[in-house]
Amino acid sequence: MTQGTLITAPVLPSVRRPARRERSFVLRHLGALVLVAASVAIVVVVAAAPLIAHFSPIDVVGPARTAPNGTYWFGTDNLGRDVFSRTLFGGQQTLAIAAISIAVATFIGVLIGVVAGYFSGAGSMTLMRLMDVLLAFPTMLLALVVIAVAGSNAQTLTIAVAIAYIPTFARVVFGSTRRIRSEDYILAARVVGCSTLRILYNHVLRSLFVEIIILASSALGWAVLLAAGLSFLGFGVTPPDPEWGASLSAGTAYINNAFWMSAAPGVAITLVILITNLAGDRIAAWWQRTGR
């Protein structure tokens, strides 16, 4: 169990291609630019939901189960609420839960990993043994345990997702810190009399920066999936508040006569995971190409 339960995308080996004429910047970086544009678009659209959506996400605004049309872009749900508006506002919930929990998991996981990796001793051993034990629980199970203990609402859901990913971050960062601890430049820093805190921050953390970004970027996608999955099961966000997983779950019963109810949040989740995965892959490939 070296990597934890996170699905880190494999770095694709480069395959030699026939040499091509030098292309313009835009063409060479088309994939990356599309990814950046798509992520910015999603964040802006979701953040600006109150400006973009014509209808309230919670009030009944039309006849129930209206198919998508000019007025109700994504149709209406079983109660007559606007699906477009619920998808945008639902994104605020889902993305906020995922982003906050990954920020927390990154912070705590990196802290544990760097400290336990840099110092050797009984404390480090105990800490990493605890992480190993937590890694024995699949992320979803760990999150469910937290919800079982702490109760079910949006806050506990965020904490649950964060706790589910802390061991993964701690494990990966621990391994890398152990690897670079004995590098010459760390020794050199110690010789010239840098304080431990300065070494940890300036030398260890900064050389791990890209690695952490790659991990966090794919973890963000999995956190969206986990958060939406838990809400799908009825944990977390309380109705009538919109949330992608909860909306998908509500659409289950109407899959045959109002497919748009589940399709809108389904496509939204798929898009976010797609973007975070591809972004993680690209950063990893770039990192491998340029050499660390």
Place this chain on the structure above:
Amino acid sequence: MRYVVGRVLSAIPVLLGVAIIVFLILRLIPGDPATLILQGTEITPDRLAQVRAQFGLDQPLPAQFVVFIGNIVRGDFGYSYLTSSPVSSELAQRIPSSLGLASGALIVALAVGIPAGILAGVRPNSFIDRVMTGVSVLGIAIPYFWLALLLISVFAVNLRWFPALGVNGINALVLPSIALGLGYAAIITRLLRSSLITIYQQPYILVARAKGLSESRILFRHALRNGISSSITMIGLQIGNMLAGAVAIEVVFGRPGIGYYLVDSVNKRDIPAIQAIVLLIAVLYVVINIIVDILQGILDPKVRKDW
């Protein structure tokens, strides 16, 4: 053999840690466990004291833990707070259904992932590779619970090929297995593709070609044997997630397995049931990882040297 023993022994501290965490679930819940046990009934000081004595809650924590471990080893997970029937028998009823789903999903993952990975990895950047890679990227991104809904809508409601709900017969297993297994198939495809591409650039493949071996013999005897090992590790790591992912799949397809039971128990705060299921899945996960490691030792002698 020393490798096998070493790997099994190294799991003991982890299993002990898992048991401690599962034990602590009940203790970490805010409030008095005895009150929780009596939820929904009239609570009097007498009954609280009685419950505390009955469940050993008046004992110090380490003593409670010893009793807890002793009970687990004997297969006694206590009684459900809600139905008062033994959790172990509730579990026993539901395990076959979940086991069926997990095996079905594993078969889908391997049967789709390995051929797709080979097709893509043997000829990188070909048309078929692009199709496989594109589909697998999408396959990883689609949430499995939405995929389940789409499958029901297409194959159960419109085409009527498979039942949408229930556990009767092998037919009822098809859609849930695909919904759960397809994402993992996509992961295997990508992994196998990338390891095959790396392997095909190795000198020993050139040697094999120079010897005049057929391409299929090179693939199956030389490339695949090395290439498959990272996929096996990944599947081992992912089986725990697969078991946990089965929770949502069981809910969507109305399969009364342990995942469904877990959601039900968390909703009703039926602590002994939660503890039993969490312990079961975590222990299963640890055991499967040991098996995967041993399997890798068999496939790749280099792995054994680490021990």
